[in-house]
Amino acid sequence: MFEIITPLFLSLIVGGTLVGIIFGAIPGMTATMAVAVCLPLTYSLGLDNGLALLLGLYVGGISGGLVPAILLGIPGTPSSITTTFDGYPMAKRGEGEKALKIGVVASLAGGLISLLVLDLFAPTLADFAIEFSYVEKFLIIFFALTVMAALSSDMLLGVFSGVLGIFVSLIGVYDISKGGNGEMRLVPPGLGYWLENGFSLLPVLIGLFGLAAILEQAEIGVPKGHSTKDIKVGAHSRFSFNVFRGQSFNLLRSGLIGTFVGILPGVGGSAASIISYTNAKTFSKTPERFGKGEPAGIMASEAGNNGLTGGALVPLLSLGIPGDSTTALLIGAFTLQGIQVGPLFIGNNPGTWDAMIIAMLIANIAMFVLMYFAIRYFALVVTIPKHILFPVILMMCVIGAYTINYGIMFDVWTLLIFGILGWLFTKIRLEVAPFIIGFILGPSAEVYFVKSLESFGTWTIFFTKSWIAIVLWVLIVGSIAGSILMARQKRRMEDHG
Numbered sequence: 001m002f003e004i005i006t007p008l009f010l011s012l013i014v015g016g017t018l019v020g021i022i023f024g025a026i027p028g029m030t031a032t033m034a035v036a037v038c039l040p041l042t043y044s045l046g047l048d049n050g051l052a053l054l055l056g057l058y059v060g061g062i063s064g065g066l067v068p069a070i071l072l073g074i075p076g077t078p079s080s081i082t083t084t085f086d087g088y089p090m091a092k093r094g095e096g097e098k099a100l101k102i103g104v105v106a107s108l109a110g111g112l113i114s115l116l117v118l119d120l121f122a123p124t125l126a127d128f129a130i131e132f133s134y135v136e137k138f139l140i141i142f143f144a145l146t147v148m149a150a151l152s153s154d155m156l157l158g159v160f161s162g163v164l165g166i167f168v169s170l171i172g173v174y175d176i177s178k179g180g181n182g183e184m185r186l187v188p189p190g191l192g193y194w195l196e197n198g199f200s201l202l203p204v205l206i207g208l209f210g211l212a213a214i215l216e217q218a219e220i221g222v223p224k225g226h227s228t229k230d231i232k233v234g235a236h237s238r239f240s241f242n243v244f245r246g247q248s249f250n251l252l253r254s255g256l257i258g259t260f261v262g263i264l265p266g267v268g269g270s271a272a273s274i275i276s277y278t279n280a281k282t283f284s285k286t287p288e289r290f291g292k293g294e295p296a297g298i299m300a301s302e303a304g305n306n307g308l309t310g311g312a313l314v315p316l317l318s319l320g321i322p323g324d325s326t327t328a329l330l331i332g333a334f335t336l337q338g339i340q341v342g343p344l345f346i347g348n349n350p351g352t353w354d355a356m357i358i359a360m361l362i363a364n365i366a367m368f369v370l371m372y373f374a375i376r377y378f379a380l381v382v383t384i385p386k387h388i389l390f391p392v393i394l395m396m397c398v399i400g401a402y403t404i405n406y407g408i409m410f411d412v413w414t415l416l417i418f419g420i421l422g423w424l425f426t427k428i429r430l431e432v433a434p435f436i437i438g439f440i441l442g443p444s445a446e447v448y449f450v451k452s453l454e455s456f457g458t459w460t461i462f463f464t465k466s467w468i469a470i471v472l473w474v475l476i477v478g479s480i481a482g483s484i485l486m487a488r489q490k491r492r493m494e495d496h497g
Contacts, residue, residue, distance in 0.1 A: 013056040014362075017367050018056075021060040021064035026382060026384060031060070039336075063371065064378070070090070070091050079272065080301070081301075082276075083298055085291050106306075110258055115309075115310045126319075129319055137444075143476050147479050148434040148437060155483045162434035165442060172185070202401070205328065217390070254280060254303035255304070255307040257276045259308070263311045277297060284296060318343060320444070
């Protein structure tokens with residue numbers, strides 16, 4: 001196992017973690033964007049080294065969001081929203097450095113808890129999933145899409161976004177090897193040459209998560225950056241590990257909540273941190289302190305959102321279903337190397353599985369060391385002018401899209417098309433996560449559906465194949481019913497409010 005750890009492997013993890021922290025610490029940038037921009041670099045690195053870079057970016061990006069959340073009251077990433085509730089009040093009273101270090105330690109705890117769950121449960125779940133037929137595989141994807149839709153801000157829009165993603169993924173030739181007839185489908189006249197193989201996955205991902213973010217930030221405006229005078233780290237605020245006394249259960253609970261939320265497809269880090277924070281406040285003996293600079297609030301938020309990192313990899317590596325938008329991008333790295341993730345992945349690629357576990361462990365340790373001992377310098381990252389940063393990122397997106405398939409100009413147009421679509425999605429309230437996961441899972445869902453009908457000859461097989469199919473239908477109905485109940489409750493609260 002340890003022969004995997006080479007100087008290049010270590011350098012890519014530490015370097016990726018550093019770059020991820022910087023992306024996370026700049027408001028408007030995210031871990032997903034960092035992975036999207038750097039994804040094309042992994043082609044020449046090979047699978048293990050490429051994943052080392054991307055996992056470092058993932059861990060660093062999630063953790064880096066706490067810097068502006070605490071110092072400026074602006075969440076660096078969506079998963080850092082609840083960190084602002086108590087981090088910023090602490091910074092305003094001169095305890096910025098103390099709050100930052102509390103967040104860093106909690107991030108490490110959440111990351112290690114989720115990594116342990118990943119190591120224990122992903123292989124077991126994969127072994128179980130190997131027994132699935134086409135019917136169960138289709139229902140697993142169907143369940144994943146209903147969970148995403150159910151946990152969207154609006155269930156109908158979530159369903160529509162997921163179906164739209166599936167629809168777009170089916171553009172192109174109906175491949176004979178997948179049970180098709182070899183004919184073109186869903187292609188406008190005159191575009192058959194370009195869309196014969198549909199839209200390429202990687203330019204779509206880079207467009208939705210890279211270019212769209214730039215367009216959204218550019219619309220808000222490109223400020224010159226915050227003055228260093230605004231950054232109040234707080235030289236006199238001393239940090240001590242004594243602040244964690246009595247908080248072990250809070251850290252464990254928050255880390256496990258984040259891990260569980262990560263396992264649910266397409267939910268995201270913001271939900272993980274909000275649920276963790278809410279639970280910490282509910283079970284606290286002093287809930288009135290939350291929102292006024294309570295360290296336990298920062299611990300819950302950061303342990304929760306970092307718990308997402310390992311949890312989101314569980315369905316990806318055991319079922320081939322990405323847990324969030326960033327792990328959806330990791331599918332791109334596997335695609336570049338010609339490897340398909342799913343139930344057989346861990347058994348067929350034990351070396352890569354070991355490399356991922358080791359990379360996650362080293363990335364979490366590197367994140368802690370870098371941020372704990374150099375937090376003052378990372379605090380200055382928020383001052384980088386965006387009028388310098390955005391053109392560089394845009395250039396990297398274009399170069400990455402162009403070179404990913406050996407210089408196809410249509411991939412640059414794909415980047416532009418989906419960048420604009422991603423920006424428009426925020427205007428019309430469509431959900432990007434259900435769309436992209438629908439886009440990724442659509443072709444597989446089609447194959448499993450067609451093969452199921454070919455094998456058994458009747459649609460009733462989806463309800464009677466096995467006890468697993470029945471359980472999955474119960475979960476599907478439960479997720480939809482739960483979403484409807486939550487929507488009604490939310491509507492009642494708004495009406496009474």
